Amino acid sequence: MLIPSKLSRPARLENTVVRDRLLEKLSTAGNYRLALVTSPAGYGKTTLVSQWAAEKDHLGWYSLDEGDNQPERFATYLISALQQATHNHCASSELMAQKRQYASLSSLFSQLFIELEQWQKPVYLVIDDYHLIANPLIHEAMRFFLRHQPENMTLVILSRNLPQLGIANLRVREQLLEISSQQLAFTHQEAKQFFDGRLDTPIEQTESSQFCDDVAGWATALQLIALAARQSSNSPYQSARRLSGINAGHLNDYLVDEVLDNVDSNTRQFLLKSALLSSMNDALIVRVTGEENGQMRLEELERQGLFLQRMDGSGEWFRYHPLFGNFLRQRCQWELAIELPAIHRAAAESWMAQGFPGEAIHHAMAAGDTAMLRDILLHHSWLLFNNSELPLLEESIKALPWETLLERPKLVLLQAWLMQSQHRYGEVNTLLARAEQEMNAPLDDTLRAEFNALRAQVAINNGEQEEAERLANLALDVLPLSSFHSRIVATSVQGEVLHCKGELTASLAVMQQAEQMARHSDIWHYALWSLIQQSEILFAQGFLQAAWETQETGFRLIHEHHLEQLPLHEFLLRIRAQLLWAWSRLDEAECCARQGMDVLAGFQPQQQLQCLALVIQCSLARGQLDNARSHLNRLENLLGSGPWHSDWVSNANKVRVIYWQMTGDKNAAANWLRLTPRPASADNHFLQGQWRNIARAQILLGDYQPAEIILEELNENAQRLQLRSDLNRNMLLLNQLYWQSDRKSDAQRVLIDALELANRTGFISHFVIEGEAMAQQLRQLLQLNTLPEIDQHRAQRILREINQHHRHKFAHFDEGFVARLLNHPHVPELIRTSPLTQREWQVLGLIYSGYSNDQIAGELDVAATTIKTHIRNLYQKLGVAHRQDAVQHAQNLLKMMGYGV
Template sequence: MLIPSKLSRPVRLENTVVRERLLAKLSVAGNYRLALVTSPAGYGKTTLVSQWAAGINELGWYSLDEGDNQPERFASYLIAAIQQATSGCCASTETMAQKRQYASLSSLFSQLFIELAEWHRPLFLVIDDYHLITNPVIHEAMRFFLRHQPENVTLVVLSRNLPQLGIANLRVRDQLLEIGSQQLAFTHQEAKQFFDGRLSAPLEAAESGQLCDDVAGWATALQLIALSARQNSGLTQQSARRLSGINASHLTDYLIDEVLDNVDGATRQFLLKSSLLRSMNDALIVRVTGEDNGQMRLEEIERQGLFLQRMDGSGEWFSYHPLFGNFLRQRCQWELATELPILHRAAAEGWMALGFPSEAIHHALAAGDANMLRDILLHHAWALFNHSELSLLEESLRSLPWDSLLENPKLILLQAWLMQSQHRYGEVNTLLARAEQEMKCEMDATLHAEFNALRAQVAINNGDQDEAERLATCALEVLPLASYHSRIVATSVHGEVLHCKGDLTRALTLMQQTEQMARHNDVWHYALWSLLQQSEILFAQGFLQAAWETQEKAFQLVREQHLEQLPLHEFLLRIRSQLLWAWARLDDAEVAARSGMDVLAGYQPQQQLQCLSLIIQCSLARGDLDNARGHLNRLENLLGNGPWHSDWVSNADKVRVIYWQMTGDKKSAATWLRQTPKPECADNHFLQGQWRNIARAQILLGDVEPAEIVLEELNDNARRLRLMSDLNRNLLLLNQLYWQQGRKSDAQRVLIEALTLANRTGFISHFVIEGEAMAQQLRQLIQLNTLPELDQHRAQRILREINQHHRHKFAHFDENFVNRLLSHPEVPELIRTSPLTQREWQVLGLIYSGYSNEQIAGELDVAATTIKTHIRNLYQKLGVAHRQDAVQQAQQLLKMMGYGV
């Protein structure tokens, strides 16, 4: 829950000086990205801006306190402030903030700006006391906010120091409105107006002007002088002399003498006790001070001018001026030291009664009351965990004695989940083992099962499939339906284990069960995870259309539950990119991969490895080797920075090996092959992929016998486990091996099987990536006209894709290629003495690529009769009589130039 007072504009106090000169300056704030009001404490920043804001409806106000240094808390309040200003225009962003469903503050703000695009009126967001923010993550996010906020949005920041918001850049670009302490200092006229509103006997203008000069226009000092004058008649000048030249850090002595020692004992006690509350209302005051009517007491303190200010329009919430509040808390530590634990306990009880457990925890910690802290956690810790209050929970659990945790093992489970959520896997098992060993009573069977569910999650994260399966199975045998979170975890882990072991049918069933349980209990990230696993399983089984439809369900879930910035969204975009690539929708595939990288923009660069591999795949399928090389340099740098899941390594190695194949880089392939460990088996698509990489490298190096053994074994496993997509890929690589060996009938046999299987998988790019060797075989099959209609259609589609993306490498015969060809020492003398024109070379390349006369005419945008003339001329110059002879001649020339056709 959000504290309402933190989102309320301060109420204009009676007799407040209206500072027309500064209000006039603020009146044009809407023309700037940032309005910055900076000064030391007590110069009236908040009062001034609240005066200006009084007549503006589309304005959100966020008052910071020390607890707002946590990015999640900061984001929740900031978005709530904008929601108030826009009457709920940004509902999706608010839901994301409440559920902590974003990767970073910048990504959350990106979603906010998308929704604000529909808001066309001027909008102001005031952030008060920004100097309390020290977290660099928040500073960086607010710099992003300022760079990208819509033109109709103005950020107004109040701070005691210059905030780290890229001020210099904004100043140079004239996008910054500044008001500093010199401008905030009271003028003589404002000081006279100030005293006239507070003293029963007005001061002469000269006298008030002198007082103003004595304290350099410092508003708090003027207020202290007025307070002193009311309490001690005739001491106004003496008070001014004492305040002259001092600053906020040296007020303690003055405040003791002139304020605290001049109030009655009951008021002094009230001030000290109530200062422990950063914000307060009637109920909290009654709890902490014991006063019968808290609201009446607060209003009385306000009337006395004791630096108490209203925080909302209803007048229910109050807070002390920051300077005075800090002073009072320090004095409270001295004067009420023995009472502090009791006071903090009372504050904690008050906050709990209002439904704010996080505020209550702060006071329970300050009270050192382990029992109260334990009780709050037992009732509210999981709600705080689900709202990402991880730092607060960790601090709380560290404050509890170990014996208290042993007596309440649910808290030990919570501590372990905190470790798991932060990827501290090694600490999880250590903690659970210690707890089980030292617990004084026998562990409840359900709790033991919950421990096992968590251990299973750790085991699968560490790649220990057998242990994960054992633990998940043990947990599911015991867990009651009420322990839904642990049952979801254990079911998910069991399904993932079966997926890794190649038992796809059972894995799919368990992941469907996980989805149903997660949806029923609103555990949305596990619902999304289960859909992603289902899609991967269906893809591995060769049911790509079903995988697509499952992904569509996942995208719908992301939209409905605002999961756009969860890392799992990147996983979804990545598998969508893989599917689009398989279907040769390369542009769409690259867009999806880049969108996945955007989701992970706030994480370590290494996390982008998978999507980067897909972008390289797209470049390779297009035959754009220069672009692929640029991305490969970055990929190889990332590969050197950490341990990776076998799937990640396999996908990264795949694009490297294909690139080496396309460029004939045998040296890199040989080095990689020597250094790459060979998986123990090939029971899933992760391991099949890496073995396929090994076989491709072996084929490139001419080690065809071991490559054939590998591929035959892969096919056996793929058929046994019904990994149909892997079988499709394996057949294509086996086809290349047979073709390279000159085993044309074997090559044709497995190619026909691959084409038939592609009617189920929809594969296109997997054929295209094999380049000209694949094109030649497809031309022959098409010319034979023996393929079934669907296979014939797919072969023609693949050939078109190869011609489009790879023709320039092999058969375009562009000017640069022809020049190198004619200077080659082995070029036939007939070609040297009877050179073809550039157009005739282009026609030869298109003939070689399998184009008909009509297709060549369309490609070159000339008449079909012109093409016939070109063909007749080039036949004569080459000394050939038929199209097939011309194809063979072109093939010989390409081989001579080093192309592996």
């Protein structure tokens, strides 16, 4: 629940000086990205901008306090302010902010900008007191905001210091409007107008000008002079002399003498007590100060000029000027030390009565009232948890004695879920075990079951399948239907366990059940998680089209419930990329992988490991080895940064081993094999992948016998568990083993089986990645003309893909091949007498692979005109006139060298 006063424009005060010269400057703000008003406290920043904003319809106002350093809170208020400015036009962004469904502030702002561009009217956002922001994540997000905000938007920032927003660049590009303390300082004319509106007896122009000069036009000092003149026997001259040269850091003595000591005792008490509230209304004032007419008291203080500011047009909410409020709070700590806990307790009770548990928690902690804090958490912690108020919950849990947590085990469970939500899995079991050991009374059955559901989630995260299954079953045997969150967690864990065991059909049914439970309870992230798991299962079973359709359901769920910025969105994009890669839709696959990396941009870089592996996989499928190598460097750095799930390790190792295969790097493969532990089994598709990596490395090293043993066992397990996609992959690797060990008939038999199975899986890139060796075998099969029609079409498609991406990378027309060719007894005499240069051989190989002139130029990184010269020269040396003749000539040379083209 948002505090209305933080989103309200300050109301215009009576007798406020209208500063036409500055308002005229601000009238051009719509021409700039940023209007920046900076000065020390008390120069009238807020008053000036509120005057300018008074007549603006499409303007949002956001007043900051120290609590806004939490990014989620900052985002929620900022977008709510823009909702006011645009009359609720940014509904999708607001919902994402409220549900915390975004990976970073930048990603949330990207969605916001889409809606703001559709608004198509000038819109302004004022952020007051930006100097209170110290969180670098917010500074970084606001720099992004300024770089990408729509042209129809102007951001107005009020700050005591120069904000860390990269404003130098805006200044150079003339996109910055600046108003500094020098410009905000009152002129002589404005000072005269100011005193005329506040003093019963007018003063001369020369006197007001002197006062203005004495305090360098500081508005707060002028206000103090006027206040002292009304409330004490001191003359304005004495006040001016005392304030001459003073700054905001040395006001305490003056404020004691000239303000607190000059009000009656009741008013003094009222000021000190009410200052503990960051903002206040009638109900809060009545409860905290004991005054019966809080609203009237506030309005009276406002008339007296005691630095009270209205925060909204209705006049319901007020706050003290920051300088005066800080001063009063410091004095309250000293003068009312004994009463302070009771005042904070009253504030907490009043905030709770108005439905603001977060504000109440701050006061309960300040009061040191652990019983009150405990009760607030027991009744409202899950509301705050679901609103991502995690730092506040962490702080409040730490403020409670351990004995209090033991008396209320639900608070122990809350603390454990806080750890789980921050991936501090190792701490969860330690905490729960300690709590159970030290509790005076045993847990009731329901709470123990909720403990077990959480423990089951931790266990499956750690790869402890048997323990996760045991705990999930224990939880579901006891949990009542009303404990829907824990029941969904435990059911989902059951599905994951079955998935890991390779019991895919059973796992699919459980995940479908978990999805329905989550949808029924509106827990959308668990519904999405269940859909992702279903898609992975269907993929493993070889039902790729069904997996695609399940993914489509997941994408619809994300769109309907604004889940775009959840990390789970990256997971869905990643498995969509895997499917697109399998079907050789490489551009789309890479796009999905990169979108997944964008979703995780606000998280630790390690989280991007899986999508990065997919980007590399796309490069490898295209034969772009240099590009793959540059990404592999980053992937290998990430691999060394921490422990990973077996699936993550397997996918990362897969692209490394394939790269070593393509580049013939046997040393890297041998080193990896020596250091890589062997999985205990191959009973699921996660472990099958790592065993395949081991077999591929062994084939590269010529260790065919151990690789064959591995692959035969993998096939047995894949057939038993109906892991059809893994079976298809295993066949292709077994084909390479037979081919390289010169068992050509076995290789052909396995390849035919793999092509037949691919009719179900739709695999293309898994064949393409094997390169020239695969191409030679497919050509032979096509020449035999014995394949069924559907298999023949697939073989032709795969061959076209290899021709486009891979053939020139492998056996033909490199230096070694050319050397052997020139020494062949049947080489044409024309080639002996007029040999091609190495670059011309490369060009011939690319022509044979189906590359256009422009593609050849791009591949060799030379100008197109240079390629034309090379082609003209090689045509002349070969005695051919056309591209097709050159292709035929190259094909004849390859046949002569023993390649079945």
